[in-house]
Amino acid sequence: MRRRKSLSPFNLSFLDIMFCGFGAVVLLVLVINADTIRSRKEQHEDLRGEVKRQELEVDAGRKHMVELKNSARTVDEEFIKAQGRSAEMLAQIKEIELELANLQNLTLARKKHINELQSDLKTLDKEHRRLGAELEADQADGRKIRRFEGEGNRQYLTGLKLGGKRVLLLLDVSASMLDKTIVNIIRRRNMDDKIKQASSKWQQALKTVEWLVANLPPDSSLQVYGFNTAASPVLPETAGQWIPATDNKMVGKMMMAMHKQVPGLGTSLANGFKVAASLRPRPDNILLLTDGLPTQGTEKISKKAVSGSQRLKYFDRAVKALPEDIPVNTILFPMEGDPMAAAMFWRLAVDTNGSFLTPTSDWP
Secondary structure: OOOOOOOOHHHOOHHHHHHHHHHHHHHHHHHHHHHHHHHHHHHHHHHHHHHHHHHHHHHHHHHHHHHHHHHHHHHHHHHHHHHHHHHHHHHHHHHHHHHHHHHHHHHHHHHHHHHHHHHHHHHHHHHHHHHOHHHHHHHHHHOOOOOOOOOOOOOOOOOOOOOOOEEEEEEEOOHHHHOOOHHHHHHHOOOOHHHHHOOHHHHHHHHHHHHHHHOOOOOOEEEEEEEOOOEEEOOHHHOOOOEEOOOHHHHHHHHHHHHOOOOOOOOOHHHHHHHHHHOOOOOOEEEEEEOOOOOOOOOOOOOOOOOHHHHHHHHHHHHHHOOOOOOEEEEEOOOOOOOOHHHHHHHHHHHOOOEEEOOOOOOO
């Protein structure tokens, strides 16, 4: 029996051994390298995610920084504006303080001046009192816009309201102004015009108008209308106009024209009051000179005799034609046969906040 050969490592080729060892090393390296590459990829992916997150944070930080810079710029601008306004306010405060100081100095100077004026006023007051009643009377005459002379010093206390910017004088020029009694009225109305104009009652009415005009306020204007069955200005060229009380030329013409009037016909108070409603601007005071209740309305009547009740109706209708808020100051020259006239014109004065006067035979 043939004997087998025993195997021994030393019988293999050295080169085969080297290649086997090298292959084992290569295999080991490949295994290790694969794990390393996989681990590296995973690490790289984690790092990329972190980098992206950091980049997003950086972008957000940059945007926030831009917003902060804009806010800081706005705050700086507001601060600069506030500094400017503060400077303006300080300048205004200084100006106000300066003005206040000037006003205080001016107040002191005015107080001193007022004290001096008060002292001068006391001195003048003493001097005025020393002058006495004679100087006071002269000053009263000097204030009249026209001179009016009667018999002696006849400056009566009338109670008439002569104020107003536009004063309308309504003068009754009807036939009843010729006398106090009905008989004499009938007798005189058939006489010559000169005799009618010379009637004592008519002359008293004319003088009363002159006295009223002379005592009007200097800053007022006037108009004089006569009325009987119709109403018209005593000076036709001034129709619808207001004449300044200080216009002596025109007022003088009006007084001269008034003296040429001749009493006649009936009495229409409504036509007289319609004048007050037609003037523009309207009067703010009416001075009415008449002798009784009206005998007709705005239209002529055919019958001669007029009852007392009918005259009252004419009066009420006339009052309705009167514009509102105008005081009526009546001077009544009474005549016989008209007992209700005084009561009705007194009521008119009360209703219009005016006055009522029945003069004595020697007034004014």
